Amino acid sequence: MTDGDWRPKIIAIICNWCSYAGADLAGGARIQYPPDVRAIRVMCTGRVDPLFIMKAFQDGADGVLVSGCHFGDCHYLEGNYKCAKRMFLVKNVLKNIGINDKRLRMTFVSASEGAKWGMVMEDVVKTVKELGPSPLTERKN
Amino acid sequence: MAENQEPRIGVFICHCGTNIAGSLDVNAVMEYARSLPNVVVADEYQYMCSTPGQNKIIDAEKDYDLTGVVVAACSPRLHEPTFRTATAEGGLNKFRFEMANIRDQNSWVHMHDWEGATEKAKDQVRIAVAKARLLEDLQPKSVPVEHAAMVVGAGVGGMQAALDLANAGIKTYLVEKDPTIGGRMSQLDKTFPTLDCSQCILTPKMVDAGRHPNIILETYTEVENVEGYIGNFDITLRKKARGTRDGAEMVAAGLEGSGCNGCGDCASVCPVIKPNPFEMGMAPRKAIYIYHPQVMPLQYTIDFDACVKCGLCKDICGTEKNAIDLEMTDSLEKVKVGCVILATGYDLIPIEDKTEWGYRRYENVITGLEFERLICASGPTGGHLIRPSDGETPMKVGFVLCAGSRDNTGGVGKPYCSRFCCMYSLKHAHQIMEKIPGAVPYLFYMDIRSFGKMYEEFYYRIQNEGAKFIRGRVAAIEEDPITKNLYVQTEDTLLGRPVNVECNLVVLAAAIQPKPDAERIRQMFGVSKSQDGWYLEAHPKLNPCGTTTAGIFLAGVCQGPKDIPDTVAQAEGAASAASIPIHQGEVQLEPYFAQCVEDLCAGCGMCVPQCPYGALSLIQKDDRQVMTVTEAKCKGCGTCGGFCPGGAIRMQHFTSPQICAQIDSFLLNPLGGEE
Numbered sequence: 001m002t003d004g005d006w007r008p009k010i011i012a013i014i015c016n017w018c019s020y021a022g023a024d025l026a027g028g029a030r031i032q033y034p035p036d037v038r039a040i041r042v043m044c045t046g047r048v049d050p051l052f053i054m055k056a057f058q059d060g061a062d063g064v065l066v067s068g069c070h071f072g073d074c075h076y077l078e079g080n081y082k083c084a085k086r087m088f089l090v091k092n093v094l095k096n097i098g099i100n101d102k103r104l105r106m107t108f109v110s111a112s113e114g115a116k117w118g119m120v121m122e123d124v125v126k127t128v129k130e131l132g133p134s135p136l137t138e139r140k141n
Numbered sequence: 142m143a144e145n146q147e148p149r150i151g152v153f154i155c156h157c158g159t160n161i162a163g164s165l166d167v168n169a170v171m172e173y174a175r176s177l178p179n180v181v182v183a184d185e186y187q188y189m190c191s192t193p194g195q196n197k198i199i200d201a202e203k204d205y206d207l208t209g210v211v212v213a214a215c216s217p218r219l220h221e222p223t224f225r226t227a228t229a230e231g232g233l234n235k236f237r238f239e240m241a242n243i244r245d246q247n248s249w250v251h252m253h254d255w256e257g258a259t260e261k262a263k264d265q266v267r268i269a270v271a272k273a274r275l276l277e278d279l280q281p282k283s284v285p286v287e288h289a290a291m292v293v294g295a296g297v298g299g300m301q302a303a304l305d306l307a308n309a310g311i312k313t314y315l316v317e318k319d320p321t322i323g324g325r326m327s328q329l330d331k332t333f334p335t336l337d338c339s340q341c342i343l344t345p346k347m348v349d350a351g352r353h354p355n356i357i358l359e360t361y362t363e364v365e366n367v368e369g370y371i372g373n374f375d376i377t378l379r380k381k382a383r384g385t386r387d388g389a390e391m392v393a394a395g396l397e398g399s400g401c402n403g404c405g406d407c408a409s410v411c412p413v414i415k416p417n418p419f420e421m422g423m424a425p426r427k428a429i430y431i432y433h434p435q436v437m438p439l440q441y442t443i444d445f446d447a448c449v450k451c452g453l454c455k456d457i458c459g460t461e462k463n464a465i466d467l468e469m470t471d472s473l474e475k476v477k478v479g480c481v482i483l484a485t486g487y488d489l490i491p492i493e494d495k496t497e498w499g500y501r502r503y504e505n506v507i508t509g510l511e512f513e514r515l516i517c518a519s520g521p522t523g524g525h526l527i528r529p530s531d532g533e534t535p536m537k538v539g540f541v542l543c544a545g546s547r548d549n550t551g552g553v554g555k556p557y558c559s560r561f562c563c564m565y566s567l568k569h570a571h572q573i574m575e576k577i578p579g580a581v582p583y584l585f586y587m588d589i590r591s592f593g594k595m596y597e598e599f600y601y602r603i604q605n606e607g608a609k610f611i612r613g614r615v616a617a618i619e620e621d622p623i624t625k626n627l628y629v630q631t632e633d634t635l636l637g638r639p640v641n642v643e644c645n646l647v648v649l650a651a652a653i654q655p656k657p658d659a660e661r662i663r664q665m666f667g668v669s670k671s672q673d674g675w676y677l678e679a680h681p682k683l684n685p686c687g688t689t690t691a692g693i694f695l696a697g698v699c700q701g702p703k704d705i706p707d708t709v710a711q712a713e714g715a716a717s718a719a720s721i722p723i724h725q726g727e728v729q730l731e732p733y734f735a736q737c738v739e740d741l742c743a744g745c746g747m748c749v750p751q752c753p754y755g756a757l758s759l760i761q762k763d764d765r766q767v768m769t770v771t772e773a774k775c776k777g778c779g780t781c782g783g784f785c786p787g788g789a790i791r792m793q794h795f796t797s798p799q800i801c802a803q804i805d806s807f808l809l810n811p812l813g814g815e816e
Contacts, residue, residue, distance in 0.1 A: 009808060011808070013800075017669065017689055020216075021218060024218055024245040024246065026246075027216075027244065027247075027249035030250070030252065032251065032252060032253065033250055033251075034251075035251040036257075038261070038265065038268060039242075040268065040800060040804065043733060043795060044778035044779055044780060046751075046778045046779055047778065047779030047783045047792060047795055047800075048783050049783045049797065049800075051797075052797075055801055056804045061808055075667055075689070075778075077667075077754075078753050078780075079753070079778045082783075082784070083780075083783070110669065110670075111677055113672070118250070
């Protein structure tokens, strides 16, 4: 399977205040990026339960992105710190069950960083494409 | 929806003119939506946000007995309120609405990938429908709004906002970290293009603000801590030790004496001399000081970093006034306000870091603000423009525009236009031609941006008066060590040749940047910043005074460079916006607060420290411990819900089943979403 005909399934859970606004700004600026990521909006990355990520991989996601505010900028003071801590945990779990932890990414994109959102999208898609389909989907099929 | 009723979802796809329909197949998305389980109607329209578009939602709710509405259009950050209102008008609870962002996060970012964008839009609709199936009626929580406001920063913008709020009958705290209100504008000599004396138009406003019965001036005061939310901000102020007390403070402290009346006897005996920052360091002040004669309040302040506590001031102040307290310390004060307006202003960038222009290295290179003080009749030279090196009157003055503005080279410069430097440089050029017969101003410019009412006319006027305009960015300034004259080197891009102009004085129209403490204040109030550090408005076109934090508004340059008229206009807008919830007396908050499902709660208490607001606590219920949520404190971030090991915390509108349904529906076609 070549890069050209396989499109990864990537889910992004992003916070309402920074990353979602940054993604909107990328739209306003007409920054083009690959259409392989589907965003789910939560109020804060603090809401991201590690089980959501495990569920996404179980369902066959090839990559998961969690994106929130920069440290110190959280609309809810410290939800992003707490999310980041959990992401370390989830990465460890992923490694232990044989999923490359690069499939999970946490980024920090502020409401003013439309261009950065575009770069994150490019990079996440590129990383996941290099890794290929998730081993869980292969096993399932 | 009744417990066992099957969800009935209506899906509406917006063309947004060609914004969406030009980049993806709206009809295909609509047909796809029709194939989804529980979708009973799918429709499309040119502009869903228009009245006919909204009517489609309202009618469909009735015709199809909908339980949920999905609109695939722009960003919920723009139009969620619009469609929620329509959803409510159709008879459903407004939280039974879900939006798929197929414009900002699809058609606009995949403009050249018709198929990719169409497939993505289908997925986005499917994800939205998955959530819409599980949405439930929610009741917004209504909280009372404190009938008081706070304005942080008392420059012309802050003062205007405070006056407007106060005149609307709202008690307003005007917080200023300096000992006097007035801000940058009080440092200016004249204002363009009318050439009004800045102090003459500002001082009456300062007096109005100082005397207004509804304004509580909190000068020499900083915001220490912010808690709460719209309607109920609990703000701690740090009243810095001023070293003196006015009459009211004497009474409050139960002390004998009339307090500081601004006589200035203390300053006359103070032995410590420091540079006066109001005069840009070009005039002295004592350790006990006022910035300038028109300060408001007229009360002396001790700079305790400089004070040697010799007590001379205290002796001369005498027992009758007894105003001076050399042992005074900072005190904290707590106030409660409904809304806050930030108006923290700007600083010049450290233009000395642009070493090629020699500021601070060559005595005769000054900044625009220093020029203002030098040309001002009440400034350090009594209005005589002299050059710092030898006190001579400069006959050839170079003005370097865009000094650090519109500079993409990285490092010191700023990519943005500082917006008022062209105009004040034109004004400066006029002032030297007016004050010094025969003097010639040379304006080194990239563009002249005379964007305001009567500004272009002012530009023509200065041209006609004889100012010399040289188009080109100044590459270097070098000093003749003997004459202290300056050679301004640039390329005249209109003539296409290098020029080297000898000037007696050079004025840098330095770029501006946010105040050093703007970052701290922004974080305390939970306001975003744009890339350059200016406070970020909620929407650049539709909500330029608001922020994404409810109840926090912006006025003046803290939001981005602007001149006095624009600052005042925005301040009036911000005051108007802030007065709305205050006058309504209550606000509705989105009911996204956490709930504890007590049957699942093990009472482990691990969630309690997760909450940054202290909204969670453990209580004894029957024979066991369970968590309880104080709704008024909960802001709905969900940090507890993302952590609860037992899944006992239910985040309303972002429940785990709803989020899992969204994940499942994307990855497992067509709709997942088991509990």
